[in-house]
Amino acid sequence: DTEVTQTPKHLVMGMTNKKSLKCEQHMGHRAMYWYKQKAKKPPELMFVYSYEKLSINESVPSRFSPECPNSSLLNLHLHALQPEDSALYLCASSLILGNEQFFGPGTRLTVL
Amino acid sequence: RKEVEQDPGPFNVPEGATVAFNCTYSNSASQSFFWYRQDCRKEPKLLMSVYSSGNEDGRFTAQLNRASQYISLLIRDSKLSDSATYLCVVSYLGGFKTIFGAGTRLFVKA
Numbered sequence: 001d002t003e004v005t006q007t008p009k010h011l012v013m014g015m016t017n018k019k020s021l022k023c024e025q026h027m028g029h030r031a032m033y034w035y036k037q038k039a040k041k042p043p044e045l046m047f048v049y050s051y052e053k054l055s056i057n058e059s060v061p062s063r064f065s066p067e068c069p070n071s072s073l074l075n076l077h078l079h080a081l082q083p084e085d086s087a088l089y090l091c092a093s094s095l096i097l098g099n100e101q102f103f104g105p106g107t108r109l110t111v112l
Numbered sequence: 113r114k115e116v117e118q119d120p121g122p123f124n125v126p127e128g129a130t131v132a133f134n135c136t137y138s139n140s141a142s143q144s145f146f147w148y149r150q151d152c153r154k155e156p157k158l159l160m161s162v163y164s165s166g167n168e169d170g171r172f173t174a175q176l177n178r179a180s181q182y183i184s185l186l187i188r189d190s191k192l193s194d195s196a197t198y199l200c201v202v203s204y205l206g207g208f209k210t211i212f213g214a215g216t217r218l219f220v221k222a
Contacts, residue, residue: 031207042199042212043156056208090155098144098207103155 023091135200
């Protein structure tokens with residue numbers, strides 16, 4: 001299995017909702033990442049997990065809460081988002097930090 | 113100054129042309145370098161890693177110049193399917209920091 005999967009593909013939520021994004025890989029990778037990408041902009045790193053430990057938080061607002069239940073799974077919990085949080089949320093994994101990253105197809109999030 | 117800079121283009125080239133992209137980075141401690149391509153409304157896909165000695169994969173050649181702090185990508189014999197945005201990626205701090213360039217848009221026309 002050489003892919004990263006993400007669910008859901010699309011998500012529409014109100015500003016008072018709580019939702020979660022899910023990412024999974026079965027390549028034995030030990031580093032996993034969350035990125036946010038706005039239209040016509042490059043991906044921006046949000047969180048990095050290395051060996052299931054949160055290694056960096058790029059000053060992301062607390063309404064985004066990551067979780068790494070095990071080495072194959074990565075979640076991003078969303079609460080009280082703002083319309084400007086609407087974007088494509090990409091998950092990626094790499095064998096270890098610093099190696100090539102492989103991206104999932106992303107979740108396209110719209111906050112109303 | 114941005115940490116990773118690319119010419120946004122767009123580059124409009126005919127099929128069969130050779131096209132080159134450059135990317136400069138500001139952090140001299142940068143350790144890993146990659147080129148990704150991204151199609152419209154899709155995820156970035158790894159094109160190739162960039163090594164100090166330079167490396168080639170079919171029609172694609174990547175070079176790294178640490179002294180001048182830039183990497184390059186050369187595409188030979190362009191195909192229509194090469195039309196995409198090409199993203200330069202730099203990693204440092206042991207991989208804790210990953211920075212994407214803004215991307216260079218390529219259109220290959222018949």
